[in-house]
Amino acid sequence: xxxxxxxxxxxxxxxxxxxxxxxxxxxxxxxxxxxxxxxxxxxxxxxxxxxxxxxxxxxxxxxxxxxxxxxxxxxxxxxxxxxxxxxxxxxxxxxxxxxxxxxxxxxxxxxxxxxxxxxxxxxxxxxxxxxxxxxxxxxxxxxxxxxxxxxxxxxxxxxxxxxxxxxxxxxxxxxxxxxxxxxxxxxxxxxxxxxxxxxxxxxxxxxxxxxxxxxxxxxxxxxxxxxxxxxxxxxxxxxxxxxxxxxxxxxxxxxxxxxxxxxxxxxxxxxxxxxxxxxxxxxxxxxxxxxxxxxxxxxxxxxx
Numbered sequence: 369x370x371x372x373x374x375x376x377x378x379x380x381x382x383x384x385x386x387x388x389x390x391x392x393x394x395x396x397x398x399x400x401x402x403x404x405x406x407x408x409x410x411x412x413x414x415x416x417x418x419x420x421x422x423x424x425x426x427x428x429x430x431x432x433x434x435x436x437x438x439x440x441x442x443x444x445x446x447x448x449x450x451x452x453x454x455x456x457x458x459x460x461x462x463x464x465x466x467x468x469x470x471x472x473x474x475x476x477x478x479x480x481x482x483x484x485x486x487x488x489x490x491x492x493x494x495x496x497x498x499x500x501x502x503x504x505x506x507x508x509x510x511x512x513x514x515x516x517x518x519x520x521x522x523x524x525x526x527x528x529x530x531x532x533x534x535x536x537x538x539x540x541x542x543x544x545x546x547x548x549x550x551x552x553x554x555x556x557x558x559x560x561x562x563x564x565x566x567x568x569x570x571x572x573x574x575x576x577x578x579x580x581x582x583x584x585x586x587x588x589x590x591x592x593x594x595x596x597x598x599x600x601x602x603x604x605x606x607x608x609x610x611x612x613x614x615x616x617x618x619x620x621x622x623x624x625x626x627x628x629x630x631x632x633x634x635x636x637x638x639x640x641x642x643x644x645x646x647x648x649x650x651x652x653x654x655x656x657x658x659x660x661x662x663x664x665x666x667x668x669x670x671x672x
Contacts, residue, residue, distance in 0.1 A: 401635035407496060413472040415463050416479040416486045416628075417455055418500030422575045423599030423660050424519075424625070425460060425500040427453040427478070458595070458660040459499045459625075462518060462644075465652055469643040487511060490630045497636065498628040503551060513631050516641050517624035518653075519595070522668040523552040524619055525610040526590045526597045528582055533589070533610065536561065536618055543568040545578040545587035552591055555621035562620070576600075579607065594619070594668065595661055602662035622668045 407413060419427050455476050467474045477495050479486050486498035502508075504517060527533055533542065539562065546553055548571035557563055570587050572578050575596035581587035583605070590597075594609070594617070601607050610618045629637050647653050657665055 401633065403496070403630065403633045404635035404639070407472065407636065411471075411473055412475050413463075413467050413470065413497070414475045414477060414495045416477050416482075416489050416495035416498035416500075417460070418486075418498065418502065419455070419478055419480045420574055421457070421459070421501035422593075422596040423457055424595060425455065425457040427455055458519070458656055459501070461656050461659070462647075463499060465647055465656075466640055466643045469646060470639055486628055490628075496629075496633075497640075502626055502628055503623040504626045508626075508628070511631075512628040513633055513637050515627040515629065515637055516644070517626055518644055519625045519657075520622060520668040521593045521595050521625065522619040522622040523555055523591055524594045524597050524617055526579060526582060526592055526600075526607050527588065527610060528585075529606045529608050531588065531608070535613060536610070539589060539610075540565045541567045542588035543570065543586075545570045545572055545581035545590045547572060547575060547578060547592070551623060552593070552621060556591060559620060579605065582607065591620075594665075598661035598665045602660070602665075617666075619668065 417425055419425055460476075463474060477489065479489065479495075479498060479500070482489065484492075486495065489495045490498075504514065508514060525536075525539065533539060542565075544566040546556065546569060566589075568587075570578075570581055572581065575590075575592040578587070578590035578592050579596070579600050582590045589610075597607065597609050601609070612618055627640060629640075644653075657667070
C-alpha cells in the first residue's frame with residue numbers, strides 16, 4: 369500500500385511537471401520575428417530603391433531636392449533623403465503610405481547607386497526591403513520573400529500626337545525606340561507580327577529616353593511600359609498610345625511588380641500585405657494611380 373501511494377505520487381509529480389513545462393513554452397507568434405522586432409524597436413523601415421524607373425521610382429536633381437526640402441513638413445513616414453536628390457514616383461508614395469500604416473519612419477537607400485545588390489544590402493542589414501519596378505519572376509522567389517503584387521504593367525506603343533499610325537499594321541517601316549536588355553525587348557523579339565516590322569531600332573537606357581526620341585523625331589514610335597507612357601501623357605507630353613480599331617490599348621507582354629524582402633521575414637511581408645489591403649479598401653491605391661498615371665489609366669491583368 370505504501371509503495372502504491374509512492375507510485376501514485378510520482379505519477380502526479382510527472383503529470384504536474386509536464387503541465388508546467390507546457391505552460392512555460394511560448395507559442396510561436398509572428399510578432400516574435402526578430403527582424404520585425406528590430407524594425408519596431410528602431411521605428412524605421414529602411415527601403416532599398418532601384419531608381420531610374422520613370423513614373424515608378426526616380427530621383428530629382430540635388431538642387432531641386434534642396435529647394436523643395438525647405439518647405440516640406442515631416443510626419444511618421446518622413447523619408448531620409450541624401451545629396452543625390454529626393455525620391456519620387458508611384459512606388460515611393462506607396463512605401464510612404466505603407467510606412468504610415470505601420471507607424472514607422474522611412475529611410476531610403478539608393479540600390480542603383482550603391483554598387484551592391486539588394487540581396488547584399490539585406491545580408492549586411494543595411495536595408496529591410498527593396499522596391500522600384502521589380503518584376504515578379506519565379507526565380508526571384510528563390511532569392512527573396514516577395515509581397516503580393518501591388519501593380520501590373522504591360523508594354524505599349526507610343527506615338528506623337530501628329531502620327532498617322534492607326535493600328536499595328538501601320539507600324540511597319542517605322543523607326544522604333546526601345547530600352548535595351550529589357551523584358552519588353554525580349555517580348556518584341558518573340559512577336560511574329562512585330563519582330564521584323566521596323567525599319568530601324570534605336571536602343572536607349574530608359575523609357576524616358578525612348579519617349580524623348582519620339583518627341584525629338586529621332587524615332588517614330590516608342591515601345592515602353594504603360595505606366596511610363598501614361599505618366600508622360602498625364603504630365604502634358606504630346607503623345608498618344610496606339611489603340612486597336614475597337615478603341616482598346618494595343619499591349620504586348622504583362623508583368624507584376626512586387627517588393628523584395630529577406631527570406632524568413634514573414635512578419636514584415638504579412639504587415640506590408642495587410643497595409644496594402646487597407647490602401648485598396650480606402651481607395652488610396654486608386655488615388656495614387658490617378659496621380660501618377662492619369663484618370664484614364666487601367667492596370668493590366670496580373671501575370672503572376
